[in-house]
Amino acid sequence: MKVPIRRWLVISLISCVIFFALWPSAEAQQPKKIPRIGYLSGAGDPSNPGPNVEAFRRGLQELGYIEGKNILVEYRYIAGKRDRIPSLVAELVQLKVDVLVSPNLPSIRAVKQATKTIPIVMVINWDPVATEGLIDSLERPGGNITGLSRLTRDLSGKRLELLKEVVPGISRVGVLDDADVPLQTKASKDYQAAGRALKIQVQSLEIRGPNPDLEGAFQAAVKSRIRALIATQITVVIPYTEKIADLAIKNRLPLMFETGSNVDAGGLMSYAASDADLFRRAAIYVDKILKGAKPAELPVEQPTKFELVINLKTAKQIGLTIPPNVLARADRVIR
Numbered sequence: 001m002k003v004p005i006r007r008w009l010v011i012s013l014i015s016c017v018i019f020f021a022l023w024p025s026a027e028a029q030q031p032k033k034i035p036r037i038g039y040l041s042g043a044g045d046p047s048n049p050g051p052n053v054e055a056f057r058r059g060l061q062e063l064g065y066i067e068g069k070n071i072l073v074e075y076r077y078i079a080g081k082r083d084r085i086p087s088l089v090a091e092l093v094q095l096k097v098d099v100l101v102s103p104n105l106p107s108i109r110a111v112k113q114a115t116k117t118i119p120i121v122m123v124i125n126w127d128p129v130a131t132e133g134l135i136d137s138l139e140r141p142g143g144n145i146t147g148l149s150r151l152t153r154d155l156s157g158k159r160l161e162l163l164k165e166v167v168p169g170i171s172r173v174g175v176l177d178d179a180d181v182p183l184q185t186k187a188s189k190d191y192q193a194a195g196r197a198l199k200i201q202v203q204s205l206e207i208r209g210p211n212p213d214l215e216g217a218f219q220a221a222v223k224s225r226i227r228a229l230i231a232t233q234i235t236v237v238i239p240y241t242e243k244i245a246d247l248a249i250k251n252r253l254p255l256m257f258e259t260g261s262n263v264d265a266g267g268l269m270s271y272a273a274s275d276a277d278l279f280r281r282a283a284i285y286v287d288k289i290l291k292g293a294k295p296a297e298l299p300v301e302q303p304t305k306f307e308l309v310i311n312l313k314t315a316k317q318i319g320l321t322i323p324p325n326v327l328a329r330a331d332r333v334i335r
Contacts (some may be wrong), residue, residue: 034069035071038092039053039101041077041078043079043080049077050261052103052275055275056279058283059283060073063287074095074097076092078107078235080239082210082235085104085106089114098289100120101147101282102121102122103122104235105124106235112144119146120145121282121295122146122147123148124149125150126149126153128141128149142296148285148300148301149300150273151302155272156187156190156193156194160173160195160200162308163230163256164200166268166320166326171227172203172227173200173203174202174204174217175204175205176231177204177207178234179206179208187233192204205217208236212236214240214243218247229253229254229255229256230256241262245314248268255268255314256268257270259272260274263310266311271306273305310326310333312327
């Protein structure tokens with residue numbers, strides 16, 4: 001029996017209305033992909049991730065991301081053991097993370113070699129253009145790497161100037177450095193160049209991981225009549241900030257760190273870009289990339305906020321008086 005044309009048209013129209021009404025509902029029921037971020041840290045561990053990880057998390061929260069709900073973050077910690085980097089990088093690449101964040105130069109190099117597609121957000125101490133050509137330029141990085149520069153090496157001269165103001169008659173400073181890194185990335189190289197202009201002799205105190213001989217380095221410092229010490233923000237040093245601070249106090253050596261959070265561990269002072277601000281901004285880069293921005297076209301930012309942190313408790317322990325004019329310039333004072 002044939003269905004009258006008018007009735008057929010009515011049935012077809014009703015079917016179309018029902019189909020299109022249900023289509024968005026069916027789409028809405030499809031689970032939305034939750035972005036997965038990899039974070040490869042040079043310091044900390046799962047029980048104590050450290051202030052930089054916390055600042056990154058706050059940055060994500062400010063942008064509306066809630067870990068475990070609308071974003072997943074895979075944290076991996078090097079903990080001073082450089083030989084772990086290849087396996088940790090491989091884990092994150094195999095997880096197919098949408099973005100990988102790291103403040104660790106060896107890790108960034110390893111990720112760059114492992115993948116040309118996963119976007120990398122760096123928070124780096126070195127000049128990312130001059131250091132092994134990680135990027136093409138600050139304005140247009142090219143490739144899959146972008147992020148922020150801490151200008152840590154650029155502040156080498158400023159730190160030596162501060163030590164010269166704080167330690168009367170200082171002429172020799174020691175720099176804890178990694179014996180196993182290439183010459184062009186040795187932190188002591190920049191301090192030695194800055195020291196010549198200030199008539200300060202800078203001696204490299206090289207140590208090796210994963211279990212550096214810190215006592216031996218301090219013995220060498222005392223034997224060489226070094227009057228102050230700088231602990232660089234490098235992989236082999238980062239896990240041992242408290243031990244280094246304790247040894248500096250024991251040997252009555254003024255200790256300069258390259259990041260403010262380490263002064264809380266007992267260092268005398270630090271002058272650096274605000275890590276809290278930098279790692280919060282790293283979350284902004286992640287957000288932009290997740291929304292479609294290409295790393296190759298996201299300019300690398302440089303810090304605008306710098307902090308002088310002084311630990312008066314440590315100064316008292318080593319018998320040093322901080323000049324009032326230096327103390328007045330401090331952004332944070334630990335008493």
